[in-house]
Amino acid sequence: MTISRRNFVKISGAAMALPLMGSSAFAQVEKIKIGFIYVGSINDNGYNYAHNQGRLYVEEKLGDKVETVFVENVPEGPDCERVIRELAQQGCNLIFATSFGFGDSLVKVAPQFPDVAFEHATGYMSGPNIGLYNARFYEGRAVCGTIAGHLSVTGKAGYIGSFPIPEVVMGINALALSGRRINPAFTVKPVYISTWNDPAKEADAARAMIDQGIDIIAQHTDGPAALQVAAERGIVGGFGQGADMSAFAPETQLTAIIDHWGPHYLASAEAVLAGTWAPGNTWEGLKEDVVQMGPYNAKVPADVVADAEKIKAGQIDGSFHIFTGPINDNTGAERVAAGVTMTDAELLSMDWYVEGVEQPA
Amino acid sequence: MDLMLAILITVVGASTPILIAALGELVVERSGVLNLGVEGMMLIGAIAGFVVQFHTGNSYLALLAGAGAGVCASLIFGFLTLSLSANQTATGLALTIFGTGFSALAGSSYSARPVTLMRPLFPAEFAASPFTKVLFGYSFPVYFAFIMVAAIWYFLHRTRAGLILRAVGENDQSAHSIGYSVIGVRYMAVMFGGAMAGIAGACFPLLLTPQWAERMTAGRGWIAVALVVFASWKPFRLLAGAYLFGLVMTMELYAKAGGGPLSVIPSELWAALPYLATVAVLVLISIRRDASTNAPACLGKPFLPSN
Structure with missing residues (x-):
């Protein structure tokens, strides 16, 4: 009809x-x-x-x-x-x-x-x-952050962002919060490159951060260029974004956040x-299968995988939310009280960084 | 110190494709032709280089393929503007749009296919220490760019052919009246510009990010065009200009990524520096009126023989 x-x-x-x-x-x-x-x-x-x-x-x-x-x-x-x-x-x-x-x-x-x-x-x-x-997507970042917190030797992760919009800020914060649950000294350095897709600039941003001591790389831009640099330089690893990018860096992608x-x-x-x-x-998110995690790299130890899976399972059954207080911002002021979980509206307008995120220059 | 050397290596990578493309455009403009299709020719060179690198693994063949593809693209421009006397500005813009679309079409089945980077030119022992790595750690196109700076300077200012090319660019009617083929010379120049743009494009998958991504040159072809003006059509100034742009593009990222001494100059200022420098150079050029702007007198004008 x-x-x-x-x-x-x-x-x-x-x-x-x-x-x-x-x-x-x-x-x-x-x-x-x-x-x-x-x-x-x-x-x-x-x-x-x-x-x-x-x-x-x-x-x-x-x-x-x-x-x-x-x-x-x-x-x-x-x-x-x-x-x-x-x-x-x-x-x-x-x-x-x-x-x-x-x-x-x-x-x-x-x-x-x-x-x-x-x-x-x-x-x-x-x-x-x-x-x-x-x-x-931040649920996936929480899983990535758990792995980063365990594996990073320098305790520093780099994060290539496109623009400082809540969507991106939220992801940076989720990575930092989850990494610091494992390693309280873990820090995240965001670098904004003002574009979604400029592979050469993404790669140079990755080089700039790796040359200055980060050993984990995450990104919120559209392509795998940063992961390829991570592979070339042989740092601990990085995370795929949007899709499984392991074809580009089979040894380096620790896992990926897959939009489904x-x-x-x-x-x-x-x-x-x-x-x-x-x-x-x-x-x-993860519960509805709209966000999926890619395969874990073989070099991620079993206990780390188990911990990551625990975070994933907690977010699926609702027992764990990465934005639950106490959360301080990166000036040390308390933003979320202990036991309080941020509302969706608060998350969608997030314009501040949590403790452990270096203020972007 | 190690950080300084690491930055230098990144700067060289960022500057090389811009320099190569701009050198080609410099010769084109010296012959009196303005080809704004550099970005498009670079993308066509990038996909051609990528495809050859992917299938053969031979990086030199890939560079040749990039050059060849760039020449083919430039011939479209040449035919329209030189043989048919079409407007150069409009045709160049059209070539960029065409190159963007064509490269995307040609590359549509090559996503998710990484390639290997081009190997350094010198054996690894040469680049064992950080210092020697800064000198000997790169692959062929980096050295090629430096050689071409000198070669083009020599060609333009010390050879008869270079003199003819400049004559065609400065006064096409006179060159024509004493018997030189203006169109022929310009065709050669446009093809050379296409080859250089193609090689510059191929540098992206071979040197910077070993993958194919649509629009992966992301506007660097336009920087190359602007640099030619910035350098007032002189090869050695072009070398300085390309490395200055590469330096500020890189330093912006290093300043964002690092603390300490690097962030003394804020990243915003680094990001603004190329434009400030451009303004400064343009002012300097216009102050020195005696040297004129050095722009080829026939730049952008179609050649229609008067007799």
């Missing part, structure tokens, strides 16, 4: 006229077309690659019931509006805008297509047909198929 836009207006109008039924404005469909918009290339081996894997996951699970299209390398600006509009006009029932910077375009275009479901990754502006979704968007995309697609989709605001 296909629904023309005119009929759809009638149906949704009827649905809106009957608010007591509690139904959404979205009708059931038999076949769904999903559009994906990526800010980078699907071949970046990181963030955008992971979103595309999610797309393939939906295709595999839903088979004939789904058709997907994607547009990559979409700049975060006016051009994005055009892409969203085009996808909606092509007949997509569901559109995922997978980068933070697409938000402004999305809130502009979405009202023009009330019969299309939109979802925005890592954003904050929702609407009658705009849902939000995000992943708790598939289950979320599948759930949204099924909701649209069933006519039950409603704009949500999900922030899922």
